[in-house]
Amino acid sequence: MPPVGVDRTRERSATGRKPTTGRVRRSDRARDEVRLGWMLAGPAFVVMLAVTLYPILQAVFDSLFNFRLTDPDAREFVGAGNYAVVLTDAVFWDSLWVTLLITVVTVAIELVLGFALAMVMHRAITTLRGWLRTAILVPYGIITVVSAFAWFYAFDINSGGFVNNWFDWVPGVDENLNWFAAQGTSLFVIIASEVWKTTPFISLLLLSGLAQVPGDLEEAAKVDGATSWQVLKRVILPNMKAAIMVAVLFRALDAFRIFDNVFIMTNGANGTEVLSLLAYRTSIGRLEIGLGSAISVLLFLCVILISFVAVKGFKVDLASARGGE
């Protein structure tokens, strides 16, 4: 935190050259602003660091050791050895690929669905609005583990799921289809449950963005004879860029760390292993803290890369001053 209290501007202006009043006021303002900014944002910043910095550093540190929790005496420094093991193993790349696949597919589906839902809620007649919003918030509020169980029981042949009976008219679906015995069908259910659970998140964020779109611009465009599609492209989307960016970024990063529903449904069987699960099974399951931390750090780096690409790609900079786009 920068020191707060002594106002050096005032001192200098008393002793040194007298700047113009306007300029004094401006620099006073600027300094006040810096101080206020840190007073407001500082606590959150400090808390975030305190909660995560130690564990993160510890994880990086741990990844340099060969360390198994149930064999504490055999701990040894291996430098980048764990990373070498992870990066040369097909298991890691397979799970990375599956994770990326799930991420891209879910985010793409969710962006379209979420935007449609946001538009529906935004435009809906008042009587429907409450209902729609309530309905949409239900999947969002449901615990992921619970939604995973709901989808799992519906599809699982060993729990008497009804899906096979209901959809036996679909080619390839019959009463003996075991959804969780093959990669494709398992991923289908995993992605479906992920989409169901998290689309509302995207549509909520998009809705708060939609609400900020100046209505008179839309009206003006319509008066000028623009089609709905043109209004969408020219007026609504540009004004929602920030909201879309945040929604996509957070959903992508969230999807990239998918864990709960894979854990519940397949636990990584049949080529549904995802990165988080691999890290979990290695560090918590096998208690190989070193290897697991290495996977976690790599996962973290992937995620940094994704967000970097997203921020640069969208060219929306949340940290820029006062929404000057």
Place this chain on the structure above:
Amino acid sequence: MRRRILATVTALAVGAALAACSGESGTPTLTWYINPDAGGQAAIAQSCTEAADGAYVIETSLLPRDAASQREQLARRLAAQDGSIDIMSLDPPFIPELAEPGFLAPVPAELEALGTEGVVQGAVDSAMWDGELVTIPFWANTQLLWYRESVAEAAGLDMTEPVTWDEIIEAARSQDKLLGVQGTKGESLTVWINALVASAGGEIIANPEAPADEVELGLDTDAGRAAADIIGRIGDEGLGGPGLPTADENASMNLFASDDGSFMVNWPFVWAALGEASPDVVEDMGWAIYPQVEEGADAAPPVGGINLGVGAFSDDVDLAYQAVECIVAPENQAEYFVTNGNPPSSVEAYEDPRVAEDFPMWETIRDSLDLAVPRPQTPRYNEVTLGLQETWHPPSAVSPDSSPEEATSLITAVLRGERLL
């Protein structure tokens, strides 16, 4: 006594449940981490607390459902030298991993006999590590071959004699029925593989006590190939039903109870469970020793169950062992069997008249426990079982030509720290 009656009357009079609050301050509380059951362990904890008469109070705390997660929780906390873990219900295969780094308090000399004498052989084997008794057997589990008498009869099988896997596969095929086996990617798959390999006279690990990088596997042998052949055939021909790749003990029981049921290998819990759910199936239900791989060579049935370990970091190791002694008393084991369906490790407990009444197959269970061969006892068991599940799943993809080899190379590399799982 009079004081106690008086106290009880007073408590009732004020209508408070305070009398149930056990122990005045100063009574040590022992925490017993239990695997989920039908409430039997909690009941034993209560009766042992009462019997201790103020020496200690046993409180139970529930562990997760599956063995792997139970191990995970305990190992992590023991590695952090958690003093709150006094008594643990342990799944035998994971015992060496906890015993090796000294997370289990040594068994006092005077209790050695408790863990070895009058205990079924399978349970004694599972309680040892490195030639020493490290846990006390509490109950022992084994899988039997359950069959539908009507199907066995139609297939012309004489069930009074031991049958082989080939015979039951042939019977299921000829009768157009399904076999109840556990093909899900989990510990139950390893249970099946180990029983097949051991029945064929082999062993998954040739030198279980060797250091991790010197472990040699015994899968790439005739025994390993025979095991892969059986699993592969059942998977390939769809004899385990469409649910096989995700079938656990419960799913195979439901398959057995359906119209397609024929033969099933499973733990005795199915007897009580089916007795409640589908009495008509029970009417038609028989049991025998686990199937043989080679005709005439005794099968090596799976062994499971729970042993009690005491945490090395507990403040009351001596008291905890006293409590263990109370918990594993034969009458408690018999009670646990009839109420929760988990078979005793104590031979004496089988003589309880209630056992024969509720579990007509008690003799088969006891005999099976004497034949049973435990899963490999190694501190790296977790890697071994995960490596097997990785390479021998789904069952339809298991083949004698490739699976034993794949498992051998993967597990060896993982133990050397060269590969991930």
Place this chain on the structure above:
Amino acid sequence: MGALTTRQKVGWAAIAVAVLVWSLFPVLSIIMTSFKTQEGLFSGTFLPQEWTGENYAAILAPGGSAQDLFLPALRNSIGISLISTFIAVVLATFAAYAIARLDFPGKRLILTTALAVSIFPVISIVTPLFNLWRNIGLYDTWLGLIIPYLSLTLPISIWTLTAFFKQIPWELEQAAQVDGATTWQAFRKAVVPLAAPGVFTTAIIAFFIAWNDFVYGISLTSTSAARPVPAALAFFTGASQFEEPTGAISAAAVVVTVPVVIIVLLFQRRIVSGLTQGAVKG
């Protein structure tokens, strides 16, 4: 909107039905599962062939097989999630205001930190935290979960609110400042009413994220003292070691969904009015 034509009415009805079915069907499905008997679970039908309350008895009735697992977990989940949400939203509101409105060095640092924190795999934070908590006595306590939950709720609150605040027209605040109000007064009088909808939306998001946590809950607790619902679900058990707790899990799932629906009903009205008022036509 003016009067609707019949065609529009039909169109809206169709959309509404589609959204309702999509949103509620899986919930309905697990509700049905929760009323099935143990045998009925394998019927492959959507509706229970035979309705039973036994699964609810198992988690709610005294002496039920999962009752002492479930009820404390429910209490823990509600308490811990509420507290961590409150802390996160208060801190994030100040931070997001500063980032959106003020010019000061370190803004980008804060946002980048928030991003980094929010995307770091929880898994790798868990093990070091576990060891630290054991040493300082926070293991298996409410506080021991509230603190790490801030790592989940705070970053997303900051980002969401920042994006939200950037869209707010700030003329009113500037007008207030021109009128001689201090920055603080301007903030309180002119900004807070505009910002409230965003804060509520954020609070809901933060609450549900905390409510949803699985990994921390399963790693940093060991008894009913602090174990939250998602972690407890993994401990549910049938009548024996091998029996699937399908019925009990479904019943518990329905029960924990009830508070969610209630919260949604309570909050959605605020979101509706808040979001529509927040859109200042300028």
